Amino acid sequence: MEQRTPLLTCLQEHDKLHRSSFHTPGHKCSSFLPLELLRLDYTELPDTDALYEAAGAIRKTEEALSHLFHSGRSLISAGGCTLAIQTMLKIASDRGKTILFARNAHRSAVSAAALLGIDPVWLLPTGDNGFTGTIRPEEVEEAFRNYPDASALYITSPSYYGEISDIPVLSDICHQHGALLIVDNAHGSHLAFMKENLHPLHLGADMTACSLHKTLPVLTGGAALQIRSQAHAEGAKEAMALFGSTSPSYPIMCSIDLCVDYLLHQDGISAYQACEKRVESIRQTAVQCGLQLPSGLCDPLRITLNTASVGLTGKQQIAYFESCGIDCEFCDGENAVMICTPFNTEEDFLRLETAVRQMPRKEALLPRKRSFFLPQQRLSLRQAVLSPSVCLPVEQAEGHIAADTACPCPPGVPLIMPGEIISKSVQKELLQAGIRSIRIVRDKAGSTSPDPN
């Protein structure tokens, strides 16, 4: 029989599984957010303020957010972290189009860079055991020597696997070169409320784009741009208006209001710190069970289990965790990633602990070898992304110019970016990573023959 509400039915069916949610959003579909929010789906009216000219209630929410995160200025977004990233890159690119870019950038940043005509100078993260790793300060120093006019360094921290970059050192280097440190902190809004404040803004970043909805109790789509100094906030609203919808969702924005109230006035911070302790105990159990975890400074609320270290492939992990009643944030070829918040119940944590203890153990899988090269660039990012394109099987893509990114996970670092040539070695790496098709630039005549140069 035809379903009249296929999406609603799908969500209701999923809800009935009663799985423990170790994925976004941070409220974990608990009863924290009142149903009344749905009914209050108002719009911009004379008495309800306007997001891009906030001067009333929205401005007050932004001021409370700024107070909570100790920012010079906070801007809310109902268009996810994507909108905050677009805004942040617009502000940075007004100071200069050359930006040093960590290669593990989310696709929203790559698209924004293309739209803004930014020329990224790609920096490769260095890591081990199949995790993403971070950008080494020496590499940033060298990049500034080669590109002294670079206006900013753009990094993603924490990485999907929870690895945190050395923000104080990177910010010092940037500031010595008169550049901004701008951080995609999509996964780290809660870092301000850990026992040790690990939020990049606190550690020296100039701007951070934060997906509040990922780890705080905010409706999906709720995010913030946090700006350290008022000086960089000039023109920020106009920059956001350039990309954002003219109908921002009031329920999403109100959920940010409720989240701020929870953290400032309802013991929310203690709840986050109690969660930190609970997560640490599960991490220790995992280590005792022989599972590898990322090393170095990591997000205290994220559990990244290298299940390949006990012989489980990506597909096997998904099936295993589902059989334990658990939905992970994501499972890739080697790792399972869990996002924990105080909105997980003790029952959730017990399920996860039991799943870790009872995980079947086989011989460790050999980690995929990482490739550490930057392909040759033929077109600018902007030219490649805005050109007509076509999808080709990777087997036929050698010599073509990529029109999209292709990213194996692990390590979550794209092998190819738009505008770069798909060489024989890139083709081989793509195939080894299980990537079967790729979008390539079509030439003006519509032909898909390889680039002759």
Ligand SMILES: Cc1ncc(COP(=O)(O)O)c(C=O)c1O
């Ligand atoms: C690292 C990173 N940056 C940015 C984004 C975009 O965030 P949003 O979905 O809130 O727009 C994501 C989303 O998954 C992400 O993982």
